[in-house]
Amino acid sequence: MQPLIDNARRFGQRPEELAPLAAGQSPTALFITCSDARVVPALITGARPGELFELRTAGSIVPPYASDRPTGEAATIEYAVEVLGVRDVVVCGHSHCGAVGALVRGDDLSGVPAVRDWLAHAAPDGVPGRPDDPAVADAVRSHVLAQLLRLRSYPCVDRRLTEGRLRLRGWYYEVHTGVVREYRTRTDSFDIL
Numbered sequence: 001m002q003p004l005i006d007n008a009r010r011f012g013q014r015p016e017e018l019a020p021l022a023a024g025q026s027p028t029a030l031f032i033t034c035s036d037a038r039v040v041p042a043l044i045t046g047a048r049p050g051e052l053f054e055l056r057t058a059g060s061i062v063p064p065y066a067s068d069r070p071t072g073e074a075a076t077i078e079y080a081v082e083v084l085g086v087r088d089v090v091v092c093g094h095s096h097c098g099a100v101g102a103l104v105r106g107d108d109l110s111g112v113p114a115v116r117d118w119l120a121h122a123a124p125d126g127v128p129g130r131p132d133d134p135a136v137a138d139a140v141r142s143h144v145l146a147q148l149l150r151l152r153s154y155p156c157v158d159r160r161l162t163e164g165r166l167r168l169r170g171w172y173y174e175v176h177t178g179v180v181r182e183y184r185t186r187t188d189s190f191d192i193l
Contacts, residue, residue: 027053029088030080059099062147081156092171093140144170
């Protein structure tokens with residue numbers, strides 16, 4: 001923890017660089033990814049403070065939209081799209097994802113009921129994949145596409161897509177190489193950026 005504390009102290013010694021951030025934010029994208037500590041959106045994208053609006057959830061899960069039961073995730077998505085006017089929403093899954101791996105393997109999550117119930121949002125019918133693949137690559141890529149489809153059920157996202165003012169992007173990040181792949185509809189594959 002001490003290195004993190006030391007960096008936080010040094011970071012606060014740059015007020016001239018950070019002062020303009022008080023005027024507001026204008027991120028270009030909403031970046032939805034896993035809360036896994038190995039996935040660092042600003043490091044992956046090179047984004048500076050104020051350039052990337054982030055939503056991190058266990059397993060990069062976008063929960064179903066329900067207007068009668070708003071969630072923090074839904075509020076974050078709506079705020080990014082309606083108030084901040086982001087032009088892109090990226091759902092970024094990653095290799096070696098513990099959440100997707102647990103779903104593929106059918107792990108017993110009864111000891112962590114909140115995790116179990118949260119992961120049920122991922123895919124009520126399960127996540128296809130090979131349980132013997134530690135990277136769960138195919139399963140994660142399939143999961144990313146399912147979350148992009150889920151995003152389309154959000155009224156604000158659907159409206160902006162229809163108006164041509166929003167793009168949805170599916171990314172797959174390899175934690176062991178740093179390679180980022182993006183889903184391409186024309187080839188129905190994840191190609192290196």
